[in-house]
Amino acid sequence: MSEPPLRADARRNRARILAAAAEVFDEHGTSASTEEVARRAGVAVGTVFRHFPTKNDLLAAIMKDLQSRLTAEAEALAAKDEATALFTFFADIVEHAASTRTVIHLLAAAGTNVDVDRQLAALGETLDALLTRARKARTVHSEVRLDEVIALLTAACQGTLAAGWTPDLRRRTVARLLDGLRA
């Protein structure tokens, strides 16, 4: 099950590759080449493929990291104010998506990628928790279901990046969207 520990240089390179990949994919989308990731990490292509056998494995690793950060943020928000956490979290993710294409890939790749599906399920649970609390606080429309929230979130993230919304338009649009969810 557990692999022998990595050599010091290998551990360093793995970290560099992950950091470089996060940057590159955020800037150019997931279609950016592995070569570009290697260049940014100051490493040869072969090294990237030694650590991540396929490009998809590299993506999955980044997604996992992103998902952890998002879950942590959701819990912090819920601790502050249960009634509005769902709405704040929603708006935050969209803001996040505006600058990092990786979020969109995480949300959009449902069904196309086993690894990503697992991350999505985890994010779904996080949203479910926020939705339940919002329902108890009666701040959300009583008939709104989890899949609708995820659908709207995906849609907003897709839109903000694909159509290049301005910050102002993004905020107004998300406000309209959340209006549809409120009690």
Place this chain on the structure above:
Amino acid sequence: MSEPPLRADARRNRARILAAAAEVFDEHGTSASTEEVARRAGVAVGTVFRHFPTKNDLLAAIMKDLQSRLTAEAEALAAKDEATALFTFFADIVEHAASTRTVIHLLAAAGTNVDVDRQLAALGETLDALLTRARKARTVHSEVRLDEVIALLTAACQGTLAAGWTPDLRRRTVARLLDGLRA
């Protein structure tokens, strides 16, 4: 300005290519290969490139067609019921997008493609007309602006395809979305 008329066989092939391209791009998205379009049209690749010098030119031709059909539909709806035409049109386009990826490309390619931008502007005018009528009928929230409507529409279309919403989820999600727009 005006080119000499096409030969009979050239006219026939042009029509076949357009029909095949519409099918192929709807099924596999705009990343489908020109070779696939040629195969489906029963024509050699060279012929496709003779009629449409770049793949983008081919896409633009299809978009123009799509945009005309959508505009016609919008006017038909407005003639029936000015108060609800905006909402019905919105839902119709999303339903359309669920089966034909071309709609998404039309909406999403804003800013990336001059030809497509012209089609989008035309569609924007159509939506503006519907929005104005809905405002007069007071069926839409008074502060909703055109760019928000376009943004929400883009988002819904992106979402329905990218995330593979079921028909049921699609209808519920669009309903929530329209709730945010109503007076």
Place this chain on the structure above:
DNA sequence: CAGGATGATGAGTGGTGACTCATGTTAGGG
């Protein structure tokens, strides 16, 4: 600090897709 194991390298492979062009084919005016 020697030597084997682990890791890094980057030219190479195979595959795909947009676009070209020399060659062959046809429409349709005279």
Place this chain on the structure above:
DNA sequence: CCCTAACATGAGTCACCACTCATCATCCTG
């Protein structure tokens, strides 16, 4: 019916990209 301009053909070019592997470098353990 013939001839030529317009058109069709499809193998070939070029560029890109995911992924491999023989060779070389580095770590680290005894």
